[in-house]
Amino acid sequence: MKIVLDIGCGLAKIKPKKGEKVIGIDFVKRKNVDVVHDLEKLLPFPDNYADSIYSNHTFEHVSNAKQLVEECWRVTKPQGEIMIKVPHYSYTGMYTDLTHKTFFSSRSLDYYIEKESLARMSGYDPKIRFKMLKKRIFFDLPYRPLELIVNINSTTQKIYEWFFCWMFPSREILFIVTPIKKAGYVHLLNVAGKRKK
Numbered sequence: 001m002k003i004v005l006d007i008g009c010g011l012a013k014i015k016p017k018k019g020e021k022v023i024g025i026d027f028v029k030r031k032n033v034d035v036v037h038d039l040e041k042l043l044p045f046p047d048n049y050a051d052s053i054y055s056n057h058t059f060e061h062v063s064n065a066k067q068l069v070e071e072c073w074r075v076t077k078p079q080g081e082i083m084i085k086v087p088h089y090s091y092t093g094m095y096t097d098l099t100h101k102t103f104f105s106s107r108s109l110d111y112y113i114e115k116e117s118l119a120r121m122s123g124y125d126p127k128i129r130f131k132m133l134k135k136r137i138f139f140d141l142p143y144r145p146l147e148l149i150v151n152i153n154s155t156t157q158k159i160y161e162w163f164f165c166w167m168f169p170s171r172e173i174l175f176i177v178t179p180i181k182k183a184g185y186v187h188l189l190n191v192a193g194k195r196k197k
Contacts, residue, residue, distance in 0.1 A: 002051040008058025065102040090169035106157040130177035
């Protein structure tokens with residue numbers, strides 16, 4: 001049985017496919033919420049627990065999104081998939097919702113992608129790495145045709161964000177990554193900070 005975590009499921013937990021068990025996580029007990037949990041804290045699952053993680057418009061509500069990204073790395077099995085969808089920072093709805101705390105660009109996960117220049121920045125654990133499987137910026141009408149140009153590659157996404165996103169704001173970003181894990185290393189956190197294995 002494959003385990004899928006739906007982080008921030010709310011009332012719309014994804015439906016399991018054949019052979020899957022979906023665990024809905026949210027900070028309020030509602031229908032379809034299996035685990036009530038504050039996402040500002042460590043995820044209540046052991047290392048390499050989930051086969052995949054799905055999150056739709058949740059990470060922007062978390063102050064410590066960096067910790068949540070790293071926790072997703074920890075609890076997902078090697079070669080598992082993590083799908084995160086968040087509003088783009090140019091989206092007007094990002095500024096409307098008073099519960100939004102963290103802004104995202106197409107490069108926000110590049111700190112964990114080995115080949116990217118941002119992966120050399122300090123403040124990020126160099127052993128936590130992902131392989132980027134897909135990264136796409138989505139638009140609402142009337143700008144939807146721009147998706148074909150903006151998403152040619154990561155360079156066109158950066159050019160869009162540097163020069164054009166305030167003229168042609170986008171709606172959201174989709175990241176699909178898989179954790180890269182080297183034998184013998186597990187990154188763990190506690191409330192006070194880092195703790196050694």
